[in-house]
Amino acid sequence: MTHMALEVKESLDERCNQILKNMEASLTARDRVGIQDFVLLDPYTSETAFLDNLRKRFHENLIYTYIGTLLVSVNPYKELDIYNKKQMDIYMGVNFFELPPHIYALADNVFRTMQSESNNHFILISGESGAGKTEASKKILQFYAVSCPSTELLNNVRDRLLLSNPVLEAFGNAKTLKNNNSSRFGKYMDIQFDHQGGAVGGHILSYLLEKSRVVHQNHGERNFHIFYQLVEGGEEDLLRWLGLERNCTKYNFLVQGGCAKVSSINDKSDWKTVRKALSIIEFSESETEQLFAIIASVLHLGNIKFEANGQGYATLNNNQGMHWVSKLLGIPNQVLQQGLTHRKIEAKTEEVLSPFSVDHAVYARDALAKAIYGRTFNWLVNKINESLANKDSSRKTVIGLLDIYGFEVFNLNSFEQFCINYCNEKLQQLFIQLTLKSEQEEYETEGIEWEPVPYFNNKIICELVEEKFRGIISLLDEECLRPGEATDLTFLEKMEEEIGGHPHFTTHKLADKKTRKTLERGDFRLLHYAGEVTYCVVGFLDKNNDLLYRSGKEVMQQSKNAIIRHCFPFTEPDSKRRPETVVTQFKNSLADLAEILMAKEAWYVRCIKPNEAKQPGHFDDVLVRHQVKYLGLMEHLRVRRAGFAYRRKYEIFLQRYKALCPETWPNWKGTAAEGVQCLIKHLGFKPDEYKLGRTKIFIRHPRTLFATEDAFQV
Numbered sequence: 001m002t003h004m005a006l007e008v009k010e011s012l013d014e015r016c017n018q019i020l021k022n023m024e025a026s027l028t029a030r031d032r033v034g035i036q037d038f039v040l041l042d043p044y045t046s047e048t049a050f051l052d053n054l055r056k057r058f059h060e061n062l063i064y065t066y067i068g069t070l071l072v073s074v075n076p077y078k079e080l081d082i083y084n085k086k087q088m089d090i091y092m093g094v095n096f097f098e099l100p101p102h103i104y105a106l107a108d109n110v111f112r113t114m115q116s117e118s119n120n121h122f123i124l125i126s127g128e129s130g131a132g133k134t135e136a137s138k139k140i141l142q143f144y145a146v147s148c149p150s151t152e153l154l155n156n157v158r159d160r161l162l163l164s165n166p167v168l169e170a171f172g173n174a175k176t177l178k179n180n181n182s183s184r185f186g187k188y189m190d191i192q193f194d195h196q197g198g199a200v201g202g203h204i205l206s207y208l209l210e211k212s213r214v215v216h217q218n219h220g221e222r223n224f225h226i227f228y229q230l231v232e233g234g235e236e237d238l239l240r241w242l243g244l245e246r247n248c249t250k251y252n253f254l255v256q257g258g259c260a261k262v263s264s265i266n267d268k269s270d271w272k273t274v275r276k277a278l279s280i281i282e283f284s285e286s287e288t289e290q291l292f293a294i295i296a297s298v299l300h301l302g303n304i305k306f307e308a309n310g311q312g313y314a315t316l317n318n319n320q321g322m323h324w325v326s327k328l329l330g331i332p333n334q335v336l337q338q339g340l341t342h343r344k345i346e347a348k349t350e351e352v353l354s355p356f357s358v359d360h361a362v363y364a365r366d367a368l369a370k371a372i373y374g375r376t377f378n379w380l381v382n383k384i385n386e387s388l389a390n391k392d393s394s395r396k397t398v399i400g401l402l403d404i405y406g407f408e409v410f411n412l413n414s415f416e417q418f419c420i421n422y423c424n425e426k427l428q429q430l431f432i433q434l435t436l437k438s439e440q441e442e443y444e445t446e447g448i449e450w451e452p453v454p455y456f457n458n459k460i461i462c463e464l465v466e467e468k469f470r471g472i473i474s475l476l477d478e479e480c481l482r483p484g485e486a487t488d489l490t491f492l493e494k495m496e497e498e499i500g501g502h503p504h505f506t507t508h509k510l511a512d513k514k515t516r517k518t519l520e521r522g523d524f525r526l527l528h529y530a531g532e533v534t535y536c537v538v539g540f541l542d543k544n545n546d547l548l549y550r551s552g553k554e555v556m557q558q559s560k561n562a563i564i565r566h567c568f569p570f571t572e573p574d575s576k577r578r579p580e581t582v583v584t585q586f587k588n589s590l591a592d593l594a595e596i597l598m599a600k601e602a603w604y605v606r607c608i609k610p611n612e613a614k615q616p617g618h619f620d621d622v623l624v625r626h627q628v629k630y631l632g633l634m635e636h637l638r639v640r641r642a643g644f645a646y647r648r649k650y651e652i653f654l655q656r657y658k659a660l661c662p663e664t665w666p667n668w669k670g671t672a673a674e675g676v677q678c679l680i681k682h683l684g685f686k687p688d689e690y691k692l693g694r695t696k697i698f699i700r701h702p703r704t705l706f707a708t709e710d711a712f713q714v
C-alpha cells in the first residue's frame with residue numbers, strides 16, 4: 001500500500017471507530033433519551049417501540065429523531081434553547097450522524113451535498129396544521145442566512161430572504177382553531193446559491209390563498225394578521241389618514257370569530273417588524289402607503305351597509321365606509337356607489353345597469369373585498385420576488401423549501417378544507433412516489449435482492465379527486481358550467497351518481513344506517529390518507545366560480561392607487577371567455593409544482609403534533625400514533641432499514657473518489673463498475689455495507705459514505 005493510501009486507511013478507521021463509539025454511547029443513553037435514529041430501533045417493526053422512543057425523547061426535550069436522512073420533528077409547543085448561533089456553529093460542516101439530530105444538521109447536509117454534487121435539492125416539510133412546518137422552514141432559512149459566506153452584498157440578500165417571512169406571514173397567516181399562526185397559503189421558496197455557497201437570491205411561488213377569510217371567520221378564528229397589526233400597531237397619523245379607529249371591534253370583517261385579541265400574539269410588535277421588513281425589501285414610502293390604504297379600504301368595505309329603497313333595491317346613503325374607500329383608493333364617489341349597487345348586463349346592442357337587491361349587493365361587495373385582498377397578496381409576492389431576484393446569470397444551484405398548509409379537519413369543513421386536504425394528499429403521493437415506490441422499483445431494476453415492503457398508496461384518493469371526467473374536481477367544474485340550473489345539491493347528486501360506489505366516498509344517502517347518523521343531507525365524506533373528513537357542500541359552486549362582477553372590476557380600474565390599478569388591469573381577458581375555476585387552477589399549479597420538485601433531489605421533514613391543546617409537555621399517544629401511521633413512517637423505516645441510504649451511478653462515484661486508490665487514480669482503464677469494485681476493495685468496505693447493482697453502487701448506511709468523504713478531505 002502506498003503511503004498516501006495507508007494514511008487514508010488509518011484516518012478512515014479512526015473515523016469509523018469514532019462514529020461507532022458515538023453510536024454505542026447513544027445506545028447506552030437509550031434508556032433515558034431513546035434512540036436518535038429509528039433505523040437502530042429494535043424491533044424496528046414495532047409501532048409501539050417507535051412511539052415509546054418518540055415519547056421518551058419528547059419528554060427530554062429531544063424533539064428531533066432520524067429515520068436515516070429523514071427528520072421527524074415533534075412540536076414542543078415551547079421555546080427550546082437549541083436555535084442559536086452557537087448551535088449553528090456546532091452543526092456546520094459536521095457529518096449527519098455524529099451529533100444529535102437537529103434541523104440544522106439536515107440543512108447543513110443538504111447544503112453540503114448541493115455544494116459537492118452541484119445539483120438542485122428541495123426539502124419537503126409536511127405534517128398537519130399546527131405540527132410545526134412553518135417554524136421548521138424558518139429555522140432552515142435562518143441556518144443558511146447565518147452559515148453561508150457573507151459579504152456586504154450577500155448580507156443584503158440574506159436580510160431580504162429572512163424578512164420576506166414576517167411580511168408574507170402577516171398577509172397570509174391567521175389564527176385558526178388548530179394553530180394561532182396557521183399558513184393560509186402554500187409556499188415554495190427557492191434559495192439560490194453561487195459556486196462559493198453564498199445565498200445570492202430567492203424566488204417564491206405561492207399557492208391558493210384562503211381569501212374567503214377576508215369576509216368571514218368561524219368562531220374562535222381571526223382574519224389575516226395584517227388587519228389586526230394595522231389597527232393595533234399603526235401610528236396615530238397613519239390611522240387618522242386611513243380613517244381607522246384603534247379598535248378592532250369596530251370592523252365587521254374583524255369581529256366574526258369573537259377573538260380579535262389572542263394572548264400569544266403581539267400585534268403591536270409584529271406591526272413594527274412588518275414595517276421594518278417592508279423597508280428592507282425595498283418597498284418605497286408611497287408603495288407602503290398604497291398597500292395600507294388597500295388594507296384599510298377592505299375594512300371600510302366590510303362596514304358598508306346597504307339599505308333597501310321602495311322597490312327593494314340596494315342603496316347607499318351618505319355611507320361613511322364608502323367615502324373612505326373612495327378617498328383611499330382614489331375612486332370618485334359616484335362611480336363607486338354605482339359599482340356597489342348595480343351590475344352591468346349586456347343587452348342586444350348596449351349595456352344596461354341592473355340594480356342589486358340588498359343581499360346581492362352584500363354578496364358583490366364581499367366578492368370585491370376578496371378580490372382586492374387576493375390580488376394584492378399576489379402583487380406582494382411578485383414585489384418580494386423582484387427584491388430577491390438575482391441579477392447575475394451565472395449558473396446557480398438551489399435548495400427549495402416547501403411549506404404548505406397542513407391537513408385540517410374542523411367541525412364544519414368547506415371548499416377551502418377540500419382544497420387544502422387535496423393538496424396534502426398530492427404531497428403524500430409525491431412522498432410515496434419518491435421514497436416507497438421508486439426506491440423499491442429501483443432495487444428491482446438494478447437487480448438488488450429485495451423483499452418488498454407493502455404500503456398504503458393514496459393514489460386512489462388522488463384519482464377520486466382529480467380524475468378526468470369522473471373525479472370530484474371535474475364534476476364540480478361541470479356543475480359550475482350550468483349557471484342558474486346547477487346548485488350545490490345537484491353537485492352532490494352528481495357525485496352520488498358518478499362516484500357513489502367508491503370506497504373512499506360516502507354521503508347521507510349512500511351510507512349504512514349507523515354512518516348515516518353522523519352525516520347531514522348536504523354532506524359528503526372523504527376517507528383521506530390522514531383520516532375521514534366530512535365536507536358540507538354549501539358554497540362549493542360559488543367559491544369555485546369565484547365570480548367578480550364586471551362592474552366591480554371596472555370601478556377598480558378607475559382607481560388612483562397604483563397597486564390596485566396593477567391588480568385590475570384593463571387588459572383582463574373578456575368576461576365572456578370563461579376563466580378557469582379556482583380548483584382547476586389549483587390542480588394545475590400543483591401539477592407544475594410536482595414537476596419542479598421531481599427535477600430535484602428530495603429531503604424530508606415530517607412534523608408531528610403532540611396534542612390538540614397546543615400544550616407543552618403533553619404527548620397524546622392516540623393522536624401521535626395516528627400521525628405516525630398516516631405519514632407512512634413505519635413503512636419508510638422498513639424500507640430504510642432493509643435498504644440502502646445512498647446510491648450513485650458508477651461513473652459519478654468513481655469520478656469523485658478515484659483519488660483514494662492508487663489503481664484508479666488518475667485514470668481507470670476498465671469499466672466504471674470495475675473501477676468502483678477496485679476502489680471499494682481498496683477502502684475495505686465490508687460486504688454487508690454495500691451492494692453492486694446494474695448501473696449503481698448502493699451503500700447501506702450514510703456513515704460509510706461520510707467516512708469515505710472524510711478520507712477524501714485528508
Ligand code: ATP
Pocket residue numbers: 075076077078079080127128129130131132133134135136178179180181182183184404405406407607
Ligand atoms: P399550518 O399548517 O397551520 O400552517 P404549521 O405546521 O405550519 O401549521 P407552525 O405554525 O409551524 O405549524 O407551528 C405552530 C406553533 O407551534 C408555532 O406558532 C409555535 O408556537 C409552535 N412551534 C412549532 N414548532 C416549534 C419549535 N420547533 N419550537 C417551539 N415552538 C414551535
Ligand code: MG
Pocket residue numbers: 133134135181182183403404405406
Ligand atoms: Mg404553517
